[in-house]
Structures are given as structure tokens and as C-alpha cells.
Amino acid sequence: MTIRSLACAMLVACVTAAASSAAAGIWSYGCKGNLGDDQVIFDRNSLVLLPRKLPAGDIRALARREVATFDAADENSGLQQTMEFARGAYPDRKVTLTEMSSRKTSERTGHVGTREETTTTFRKRYRFVRTDGAEKTPARELEMNCVDYLLTAP
Numbered sequence: 001m002t003i004r005s006l007a008c009a010m011l012v013a014c015v016t017a018a019a020s021s022a023a024a025g026i027w028s029y030g031c032k033g034n035l036g037d038d039q040v041i042f043d044r045n046s047l048v049l050l051p052r053k054l055p056a057g058d059i060r061a062l063a064r065r066e067v068a069t070f071d072a073a074d075e076n077s078g079l080q081q082t083m084e085f086a087r088g089a090y091p092d093r094k095v096t097l098t099e100m101s102s103r104k105t106s107e108r109t110g111h112v113g114t115r116e117e118t119t120t121t122f123r124k125r126y127r128f129v130r131t132d133g134a135e136k137t138p139a140r141e142l143e144m145n146c147v148d149y150l151l152t153a154p
Contacts, residue, residue, distance in 0.1 A: 025153035029079055033144030044075050047085040070095050098127040114154045122146040
């Protein structure tokens with residue numbers, strides 16, 4: 001195979017990959033809220049628990065606080081009544097969110113060319129339970145601002 005034919009094959013592969021991702025629909029959702037001194041953020045892939053006030057200046061303060069990342073048990077279920085997230089290497093360490101209430105705060109629909117686009121925001125209240133092995137922290141209430149975004153395929 002010559003360099004020219006290899007370059008052409010790579011170009012075709014790149015164009016094909018770009019065209020297929022552009023033709024696909026997009027679905028994304030996520031929520032953000034505060035839990036005491038911590039901030040909780042999650043999307044369809046993961047949940048992150050981090051200090052609400054990140055240290056400014058002295059980076060060593062980060063070593064005194066935990067930043068924990070949990071993977072979603074089901075990336076394709078959407079904003080469900082109950083969602084579980086587990087730490088990759090430690091599946092017995094997990095966070096469970098159980099929806100207690102949900103209120104739609106806005107919804108915007110429209111079109112992007114031939115595609116339909118919908119953005120919906122919610123104010124949700126969850127029951128937050130964190131389990132670290134055999135140790136289970138008491139359930140806490142967590143209020144979150146959430147967004148659900150959908151762009152259909154053409």
C-alpha cells in the first residue's frame with residue numbers, strides 16, 4: 001500500500017466517523033446541588049462529590065478533603081426514580097439517589113434544521129445515601145437543579 005492510498009483511506013475513515021456522529025441524536029442530562037459542605041454533580045456517566053468551596057491559593061487544602069467519583073450503574077436509563085452510582089474499584093462503595101419530588105421549571109422546544117431539540121430543567125429533591133463498604137451514612141435530603149437535553153437524529 002502506498003503512502004497516498006494509506007492517506008486516502010485515513011481521510012475516508014475520518015470523514016465517515018465525523019458524518020456518523022453528526023447524524024446521531026444527542027441525549028444528555030445532569031444535576032447539581034449542595035449537600036452540607038460538599039457539592040454533588042452527576043450526569044449520565046458519573047457522580048462527583050467534591051468540596052463546595054475549592055481552596056484558592058494553597059493547593060494542599062485539596063489533600064485534606066475528599067473528591068470522590070462514582071460510575072453510573074446504568075448510563076441509558078435517564079433521570080429515574082432511583083439511581084445508583086458505584087466507585088469503580090470498590091463496588092461496595094456507592095451512592096444511591098431516590099427521587100422524593102420533582103418540579104419542572106422550564107421547557108424549551110425548537111428545531112435545529114430538521115432535528116427537534118428539547119431542553120427541560122427541573123428542581124428535584126433526592127434522598128442521598130452513601131455506603132462505604134459495611135458503613136452506611138444516614139440518609140440526607142439533597143435539592144438539585146437538573147437539565148435534560150435531547151436533539152433528535154435527522
